[in-house]
Amino acid sequence: MHRITGVILFIGLIFGFWALDASLSSPEGFASVKDALATNFLAKLIAWGLLSALAFHFVAGIKHLLMDIDIGVTLEGGVKKAQITVVVSALLIILAGVWVW
Numbered sequence: 001m002h003r004i005t006g007v008i009l010f011i012g013l014i015f016g017f018w019a020l021d022a023s024l025s026s027p028e029g030f031a032s033v034k035d036a037l038a039t040n041f042l043a044k045l046i047a048w049g050l051l052s053a054l055a056f057h058f059v060a061g062i063k064h065l066l067m068d069i070d071i072g073v074t075l076e077g078g079v080k081k082a083q084i085t086v087v088v089s090a091l092l093i094i095l096a097g098v099w100v101w
Helices: 002-025 029-039 042-070 075-100
Strands: none
Touching: 002 029, 002 042, 029 042, 042 075
């Protein structure tokens, strides 16, 4: 899942760069991006999807960093860290959904 969310984030850069370019090009461009993110269901869904991928990728990345410094590398520790990753990611995804919608 960590790699899949990394690919999603990489592909999502297209949307992010488009929004950044349009919003910085002119006041009208900023207004169009703001309007798209405020009213367009697909734009909100893409933004929420990217934030969800970012949340999971971030939490799983921290899990991998802990493994690199030999914390929780046992079977029990791995299961516990996987459960914590899912729960924390789910909470962050819900918070992102509340923020976007």
